[in-house]
Amino acid sequence: MTLKGSPLLPIFLIVLVDVLGMTIMIPLLPFYAVHFGASATVVGLLMSSYAFCQLIAGPVLGNWSDRMGRRKPLLIVSQLGTFAGFLILAFATSLPIVFLARIIDGLTAGNLSLAQAYIADVTEPKNRAKSFALIGIAFGIGFVVGPAISGFLAQYGYTYPIFAAAALSATSVICTATLLPKVEPRIANGADPAGPAGKRLGLLEWKRYAEYFARPGLGRLLWEFFFFAFPFSLFFGGFALYANQRYMWHGHAVGTHEISYVLLYVGVLGVILQGGLIGRLVKKFGERALVRSGFLCAGIGYGLLAWTRTIAQLLGASTINSYGMGVLRPSITAMISHKAGKHEQGVVLGLTQSITSISSVIAPVIAGALIDRHMLSTWALLIAAFSFSGLVLGLIRDDA
DSSP, X not given: OOXXXXXXXXXXXXXXXXXXXXXXXXXXXXXXXXXXXXXXXXXXXXXXXXXXXXXXHHHHHHHHHHHHOSSTTHHHHHHHHHHHHHHHHHTOOSHHHHHHHHHHHHHTOOHHHHHHHHHHHHSOGGGHHHHHHHHHHHHHHHHHHHHHHHHHHGGGOTHHHHHHHHHHHHHHHHHHHHHOOOOOOOOOTXXXXXXXXXXXXXXXXXXXXXXXXXSTTHHHHHHHHHHHHHHHHHHHHHHHHHHHHHOEETTEEOOHXXXXXXXXXXXXXXXXXXXXXXXXXXXXXXXXXXXXXXXXXXXXHHHHTTTOOSHHHHHHHHHHHHHHHHHHHHHHHHHHHHHSOGGGHHHHHHHHHHHHHHHHXXXXXXXXXXXXXXXXXXHHHHHXXXXXXXXXXXXXXXXX
16 A cells, blocks of 8 residues: 555544554553542543543544544644643653643543544555555554653653644644645535545434444444553553562662663564555455454463563563554454444444444443552453453354
């Protein structure tokens, strides 16, 4: 897949810049909150507050984007909210202000779901697995560069990486305004959307959600996406403080600096996998086989964390796990997209974002509570159990 001259190039650049801002915060935010007196459980609540606000606002922003187009003004509004959130965070003087910053960011956070819908709009079904992998590539590059920026700047103070994230967010706004072509909505006289983006469901439309989860084939895939998203959120909701309690480096507990470079290593693996291998793997083995192998490797990698005691062992477990996480998101997302009708792409892609948000609301609180009680191995094994559940689900009800 080539990006030169493609409408996917500007959306890739925009997602990349957004992901860089996000990945700068991953190794920093838990320790920044602890700096203001937060416990591991409160850190989990901080992460959940962002996700809860995103869960409320995401479907609304997505539905508006289907009617108003992908480019302006909603994507820019979303990015400006992120920018404002970072600035408030940088100038925070207490834990409540830290929460306020994350709430503002969460209420305007729709970047990833808008990007997924844009990709669905401009790509053919046969190319969607590779196209959705662009988001994975952006995450991979983000995990290489973002944590490196965070680890380097954090030695001068916690606020320096936050200001860097704010600068990247401002850059993302400029890229959207100048580079991203607009995909026009196809709604006339109040008719239903005709384009592949479709209509998104509101937070309280539980009956409609249940209809999609009850649909043969599609419902199973949505549950599989949950078994990808929940352990992913459980992992990142607790990893920084888990590592701080579990690993030592040159006589001191690991912190933002060391965690940043572990994430950098994972990011390099992700770029290698999703930048050049995912398309070949799909062609050779098919998406269903990749999903199965992804759940298997994710479960093994997460489970091994329960027995790791050194950074070297952590990197070994991360190598196995990075393959699982790397193939699961694009493969399951593409399969879900295939199962949905032409006019339902926005609905089902919005559902995956809602699943991600629900996972991100619940999982960090569980992770923080376990880590507060020093139940580190239990945390790791619980993540593995959810991943293996995804594998079992795919094996007992195969519709490929």
